[in-house]
Amino acid sequence: MTTSTRVHNFCAGPCTLPVSVLEEVRDELLDFGGTGMSIVEA
Numbered sequence: 001m002t003t004s005t006r007v008h009n010f011c012a013g014p015c016t017l018p019v020s021v022l023e024e025v026r027d028e029l030l031d032f033g034g035t036g037m038s039i040v041e042a
Contacts, residue, residue, distance in 0.1 A: 006019075
């Protein structure tokens, strides 16, 4: 059996985001949609 090292929250409130979403946010953090702007600036 394979065990996961990711923590899952089944309570009300913030949930665990899928890895694909985390990777997309990481990639877009400094260059949002190819605009050259950080999402922090937007």
